[in-house]
Structures are given as structure tokens and as C-alpha cells.
Amino acid sequence: MNNVFFTADPHYGHENIIKHSSRPFSCHEEMDEAMIENWNSVVTSTSDEVYILGDFTFYSKILITDPENIFSRLRGRKYLIIGNHDRKPTLQLPWTWVKETYFLKYLNQEGIWLSHYPHRSWKNSFHGSWHLFGHNHGKMSPHGKSFDVGVDCWDFTPIEFETVRIKMETLKWTQE
Numbered sequence: 001m002n003n004v005f006f007t008a009d010p011h012y013g014h015e016n017i018i019k020h021s022s023r024p025f026s027c028h029e030e031m032d033e034a035m036i037e038n039w040n041s042v043v044t045s046t047s048d049e050v051y052i053l054g055d056f057t058f059y060s061k062i063l064i065t066d067p068e069n070i071f072s073r074l075r076g077r078k079y080l081i082i083g084n085h086d087r088k089p090t091l092q093l094p095w096t097w098v099k100e101t102y103f104l105k106y107l108n109q110e111g112i113w114l115s116h117y118p119h120r121s122w123k124n125s126f127h128g129s130w131h132l133f134g135h136n137h138g139k140m141s142p143h144g145k146s147f148d149v150g151v152d153c154w155d156f157t158p159i160e161f162e163t164v165r166i167k168m169e170t171l172k173w174t175q176e
Contacts, residue, residue, distance in 0.1 A: 009054065013067075
């Protein structure tokens with residue numbers, strides 16, 4: 001069986017994210033190469049699935065990096081949940097699919113709500129479903145059965161479903 005991974009907010013090619021998120025890199029080239037190496041160290045098969053919860057690259061009028069070059073170097077079947085910085089050059093990459101949000105049902109009985117943005121309530125949240133998000137670069141605490149899967153929280157590496165499952169066991173469902 002293939003492995004399933006989650007990540008968010010790599011911001012490939014985004015020089016200023018290093019300063020904004022206190023990333024331990026001297027330049028975007030160093031950051032990009034480290035994240036590609038980290039990705040390929042855990043995503044080892046072309047059949048592994050990786051759900052990217054937004055901001056694959058950083059959109060600006062002048063692209064610092066070639067999204068296609070980055071994309072082609074990353075292993076696995078890649079799915080994109082659109083983030084606020086994902087624009088045409090990113091959306092045109094050969095993703096397995098691109099969606100605004102997605103309810104992933106086959107990994108666990110309750111389902112997992114995937115979104116770039118954190119939600120206080122989500123599909124089936126009152127029935128035990130989980131929620132994975134990005135956007136906040138580790139600056140938002142988990143809420144109920146939800147947490148940030150962004151690279152800033154997980155050593156710039158996608159996290160495997162089993163890690164998500166173990167983390168969810170530590171979180172309590174809440175109606176607040």
C-alpha cells in the first residue's frame with residue numbers, strides 16, 4: 001500500500017518567508033533545496049500520495065523560481081488544496097487534482113477535512129472528523145481535532161498519516 005503524507009506552506013522561491021517565519025535558511029535556494037531533500041527522504045515512491053494544503057510557491061509578478069522545476073523533482077502523486085498564494089503558474093502544474101477544500105474519507109472512519117485555512121468547525125466535526133490546515137506557519141494552536149501540517153511546524157518535511165493519527169490521539173474534541 002502507498003504511504004500518505006500532508007504538508008502546507010512550503011513557499012518555494014519565496015525569499016521573504018525566511019524572515020517572516022524565522023526559517024533557518026540564508027536564501028530561498030538553500031530553503032528550496034533543503035525542502036526538496038526532506039520531501040524525497042520520506043516520500044520514496046511514485047505511488048505515495050502527498051496532499052499539499054496550499055502555498056506551494058509564492059506568487060508575485062516576477063517568479064523567482066520555476067514551479068515546474070521544483071514540482072518535477074518531488075516524488076509522489078501530488079494533490080493541491082489551493083492557498084492564498086497559489087496562482088496560475090502553480091495551478092497549471094500536473095497535479096493529480098486541485099481543489100479549494102476536500103473531505104478525505106478513506107484513511108480513517110471519521111474523515112479528514114483538508115483546507116489551507118483553519119476552521120473552528122468543519123464537515124462532520126461534531127461526529128469526530130479531523131481537520132488539517134496550513135496558512136498560519138505554526139502560529140495557531142490546535143483547536144479540537146485539528147492542527148497545522150505546515151512545513152514550519154514539521155521540520156520542513158511532509159508528515160505521514162501515522163504521525164497525524166498519533167497527534168490526533170493527543171487532541172480533545174471540543175464544541176467551542
